[in-house]
Amino acid sequence: MEQEMENIESPQHVDHSKSEVIFDNTNRPITLKFENVAYKIKLVKEGCLKNSSKSEEEKIILKDVSGIVSPGEMLAILGPSGCGKTTLLTGLGGRLVNGHLDGVITYNNNPFSSSIKRSIGFVTQDDVLYPHLTVYETLVFTALLRLPKTYSVEEKTAHCDAVIPQLGLTKCKDSIIGDSLLRGISGGERKRVSIGQEMLINPSLLFLDEPTSGLDSTTALRIVSTLKDLANGGRTVVMTIHQPSSRLFYMFDKVLLLSEGNPLYFGRGKDAMGYFSGIGFPPLVAMNPSDFLLDLSSGILSDDPRVLSDAPREDPALIKQTLVAAFKTNLAENLNEQLQESIDHLATEKLPDKIFSQWSNTWWQQFSVLLRRGMKERKHESLSNLKVGEVLVMSFFSGLLWWKSNNIQDQTGLLFFYTSFWEFYSVFQGIFTFPQERLMLEKERSSGMYRLSAYFMAMTVGDLPMELVLPTISTVITYWMAGLKPSAGRFFSTLFSLLYNVLVSQSLGLAIGAMVMDEKSATVLALVILISYTLAGGYYVQHVPRFIAWIKHISITQHAYKLLLGSQYSLGETYSCGLNATCLVEDSPSIKTIGLGGKGISIVALAVMLFGFRFLAYVALMRIGVTKK
Template sequence: MGSLKTHVFENVVYKIKTVKEGCFKNSSKSEEEKMILKGISGIVSPGEMLAILGPSGSGKTTLLTGLGGRLVNGHLDGAITFNSKPFSNAMKRNTGFVTQDDVLYPHLTVTETLVFTALLRLPKTFSIEEKTVHAEAIIPQLGLTKCKDSIIGGPLLRGVSGGERKRVSIGQEMLINPSLLFLDEPTSGLDSTTALRIVSTLKDLAMGGRTVVMTIHQPSSRLFYMFDKVLLLSDGNPLYFGRGEDAMGYFSGIGFSPLVAMNPSDFLLDLSSGTLSDDPRVLSEGPRVDPTSVKQTLVVAFKTNLAENLKEQLKESEIQQVEEKLHEKKFNQWSNTWWQQFSVILRRGLKERKHESFSGLKVGQVLAVAFLCGLLWWKSNNIQDQIGLLFFYTNFWEFFPMFQAIFTFPQERLMLKKERSSGMYRLSAYFMARTVGDLPMELALPSIFTVITYWMAGLKPSVRSFFATLFSLLVNVLVSQGLGLAIGAMFMDQKSATVLGSVIMLSFTLAGGYFVQHVPSFISWIKYISISQYAYKLLLVSQYSPGETYSCGVNTTCLIEDFPSIKPLGLGDKATSVVALAIMLLGYRFLAYVILMRIGVTKK
């Protein structure tokens, strides 16, 4: 392989600021800068597979994430180049990155998962048919033919095996035919046979001219000797870089050699942990050696014996050092148009979430409440009871859609982070597709609820009044859904978002004009931002008109606008409620979008 196709990382240093609190509760906090990676260098060419080894906390994943351009916090310095150019966002779009956890949609089949990924990641110069054929061609290459029509599955849903899930994740990255493929712990949680199959697949990919870089915790001896190069880390320091088959000889040459045959990776991990066996038959160093001194000895040995040789390799590659912090200008070219991204994400979302959106439990819940309301308010002629039903409309169809929406972004955070970091689509395309995809069920259920309860409860038998009620209810649903999206995006934690959402919605409900009709002036501002008040007023206006009368005593009639539960809100100025809800409808969704833009899921 020519040097112009070599991936080089030289003197990579990564620092992150940590907050240190004082000993006492009110003591001041101070920031400390912690160095995670301490000058790591390496070189790997097409056709080679590099394994990054080390114990937990040694910096393996941090280094891999930094090399793949996916670190979003901290400060990364060093020269990271590929094809003699700084590793940029332009290259990242054509680089494969497989995370340790397989982030996949559980209800999609293997074929559907790969096809939707191909539709999003392959350039628009390919037709839909060509993208589909390309995705299906990956399946036999990864040995997924037998399970191609099986769903992925999840913790509570039976699907493909762990090894097959991992190969699907690899297949998603292989669709773009990457020259450089990063994998974080691809054998984690797999049995030795499945792990061997995965690494063998990766070895075949490397031999096809690709560069494969992976982290791996404790490979078997069979896996170890498949690696062309090995990088051993300890506390962010390099202890070894070179051919895998030469590792044991190197450590033996500096005085660290096992006296009995053992798995090379086990031996290397023992050394990088600074722990040597207490059994003198295993290691020549003898028992009870201080771990810190062992690590220091190995770090010094690396600088003395390997560092200079590695520098010579870097010089021979004729690649200049480039200070690359991986935070440079954004790359604005996309594989597909906005509309193509929107349509694919929308179709994928509808296919994935139809099992949840149209679940019997959710439909049954709404139908049960609807019929219960219809029976409780059966043909009611009492105005106070009818007003109570209208406020229940407002209350129920604020809480229900809000809590459904709160879970939207927290549940999809990992998927959104994975796909956005790969540059698969614009955030706006995802946001619009996700919002539009939820509309069918969000609007269908309240419509069914209204049809059932409206006529059972004996509300005004007028087509105009019915559709005015339905319109008011649907606007209430969409505004509450927008509030839920904003709260979910703000916290990305379902428990915290649920607590805040409950408090906000209860505040809106109490100030909505039904429970407390004379709100004290010092807290009356709540009613002006209350969804409940505006939606409740629209529902009242849909049923009652100024000038109508009702029986308020024996042979006595009163104006409907003077009814005690209606008078504080009144039946006029309908436009204000419509405008207020319209502003909230757009405002909450815009707020959710802005929050998503500012958090880590959008950083590439």
């Protein structure tokens, strides 16, 4: 493990002589075919009134879309927003999890399978990357997780060294990724890092969703040129793209034009203008081919005011219907012949049923890599200057307020405050963990990078030191300033009780965050639960009615507060309760309601909550990133 860490942090020590392994054509070229692909999804509509019934409406996204892409070719799927481009790409990549997908999608005449999945790279439109990792670290961690266990660590890092110059990332390989709040690499470099993550497995088939979105024309050209080079190397490249420049358009070997889920054109990109001119839809002015195709797919012949200033406009719906009918008449039959010819040609090109095992690496390898990556990334948030400053200010201020206090009521107030503060703090730390990780978890789980159990355990173990260091520092500061009992046993008992409270509270936050997955909704739910726990904690209300007293048995606050009281006071101890008078601590009004007995029950109850909440979080996460195998 230490050797792997050295390789990640010191790329200059990697043997670059092995970088050529990335160019080995270990994956068999894949011909992608899709025939009569249709996709429907049910939308639930609610009435205006609160108690009105819900109705389901079926929406058709794709309508009998067909096509074929061979190794060495780059297919661009064009169309206006909402035409079904991303849905089609997601379906071709085997990543649709909702709705009903019809039609036949094959890879060398084979259906989607785990072996096919390992030969596919998929780059989403949004670049989902960890902001605090460098470009090199991002690629190395991906290589350690995705490349098979038959490769050594040195060979996996060598793949990264080959990908970096191939994608023009040499100058920024030691720069952090960054995000909207943290300055890092440029948008084009981020996109190339995302492509590089997929290139590490040397995919035979590469899908990209809007790879040029948000980039300037020069950067977009560089990205598409890189993809064209990859296709020329024997890979099959399929991408969606919204409005490419004319320079980009003529790089595409094939173009698929969609309009409201209907195919309007499928064929060579350079033949598209001639086809539409031949069926009576010529461009009226010289213009970018992609602009012309997008106008047609939107039902617009031309927006040029010099041409149509005085001419009546045709109905867009009628134009679309005409183009759909023309496709069926002029192109559909020829396309079906191409598909049939490919079936005969690829009849002997069947892929083995199992090229790969289900997982590229063992559970322990996945756990160790995820642990290191998680600690490297999350330490910047868990131990940020803002949070450290918050805890230090709170600790010193509390110590000053309770400075050398010898009043039992004040001391119990401090213990209850610490119970509540760290309960709230830890719950909200846990709440935001999984909603912030959701996109990354979806992306990596859908690629089959690791087991969910390995991820969950790595996150749990990795968070322990970072979640416990601040409460420990806070306790050391406040305990001695407040004048609590100066005994090592009492101090460590207090510290143990507080850290136990932190772990259980964090588990509650993780469960809420994983089940709700919406930060605002999760925050509201957590506040309701925490306030209920606090009110039932035994400090504010000492005589709780029987019909609601059961809440105290499931209150983290009450059990944690009992342990903190037990760490400072024992049965039979006395305190000054008046002039020349002493009383038993268990008879103190601030302790009597909770009591000093039953600490074992509280320890067990908190343990049940600790493991129970984490189990709920794990079960809730099982629905994320699940795709068909």
